[in-house]
Amino acid sequence: MPPSSSRAQDETLIVVAHPDDETLGCAHELIRHSALCHILHTTDGGPFESRFWRQAGAATREEYAARRKAELYAAMRVFGLSGAQLEMLPVADREAPRNLPRLIAEITARLRALQPAIVYTHPFEGGHPDHDATAFAVQHACASLDAEGLPMPERREFTGYHARNGEFHAGDFLWEANAIVETPLEPGEQARKLAALDCYHSQQRVIARFALSPQRWRIAPVYDFAHRPHAGPLYCEIREMGYRFEDFAALAAAAR
Numbered sequence: 001m002p003p004s005s006s007r008a009q010d011e012t013l014i015v016v017a018h019p020d021d022e023t024l025g026c027a028h029e030l031i032r033h034s035a036l037c038h039i040l041h042t043t044d045g046g047p048f049e050s051r052f053w054r055q056a057g058a059a060t061r062e063e064y065a066a067r068r069k070a071e072l073y074a075a076m077r078v079f080g081l082s083g084a085q086l087e088m089l090p091v092a093d094r095e096a097p098r099n100l101p102r103l104i105a106e107i108t109a110r111l112r113a114l115q116p117a118i119v120y121t122h123p124f125e126g127g128h129p130d131h132d133a134t135a136f137a138v139q140h141a142c143a144s145l146d147a148e149g150l151p152m153p154e155r156r157e158f159t160g161y162h163a164r165n166g167e168f169h170a171g172d173f174l175w176e177a178n179a180i181v182e183t184p185l186e187p188g189e190q191a192r193k194l195a196a197l198d199c200y201h202s203q204q205r206v207i208a209r210f211a212l213s214p215q216r217w218r219i220a221p222v223y224d225f226a227h228r229p230h231a232g233p234l235y236c237e238i239r240e241m242g243y244r245f246e247d248f249a250a251l252a253a254a255a256r
């Protein structure tokens with residue numbers, strides 16, 4: 001049975017790695033329940049590798065990260081979110097796996113303070129190391145609340161991207177787990193999502209690879225982060241994003 005979507009006054013925490021992930025994954029929430037949404041970004045979107053920010057015409061990593069933050073604020077204004085609903089950890093893009101204990105602690109603190117009914121995050125699919133790190137940290141933050149006897153939010157995940165036959169594949173989950181909820185966006189909602197995505201000037205090439213509608217999400221399964229999410233090379237390995245799965249698994253094991 002699909003999970004219930006009836007919730008009038010439930011605070012929602014969206015924990016994502018990069019500016020634009022929140023709109024790609026959670027536009028349905030940001031459009032329909034904007035007043036209830038809080039967003040925590042686990043990185044500032046600025047990688048250490050200079051080619052990313054040089055391509056965008058930025059002189060430093062910090063300048064590029066500041067630009068991405070400004071894009072995020074502009075995009076969230078499209079949905080009516082204020083700066084008070086946004087927070088970003090000072091972790092560089094692609095560095096989330098090297099900051100897992102910090103991510104767990106920061107997310108746990110936000111969950112304690114906000115007590116959201118729902119938390120959304122990425123699935124664990126080897127698409128991007130920061131996405132996998134964020135999924136790991138959210139699962140462990142929820143578990144630590146549970147261990148303290150505190151109420152756990154419903155942990156949801158939205159579709160992202162992963163490798164399929166060695167190629168980029170977006171819009172579906174990698175493997176079957178809990179029932180998938182498909183939320184088509186109405187034409188007016190699609191226009192708002194597009195207006196928000198248009199604010200991400202630095203990310204247009206990536207954004208063009210995602211469909212505007214529907215949004216797909218499900219209750220997140222309990223992942224075993226010690227095992228490769230699928231056989232064969234992961235998308236983050238194919239694209240050489242700085243981690244083989246074994247690197248990620250070692251960092252995850254140390255964080256546990």
Ligand SMILES: [Zn+2]
Nearest residue numbers: 017018021128
């Ligand atoms: Zn991302």
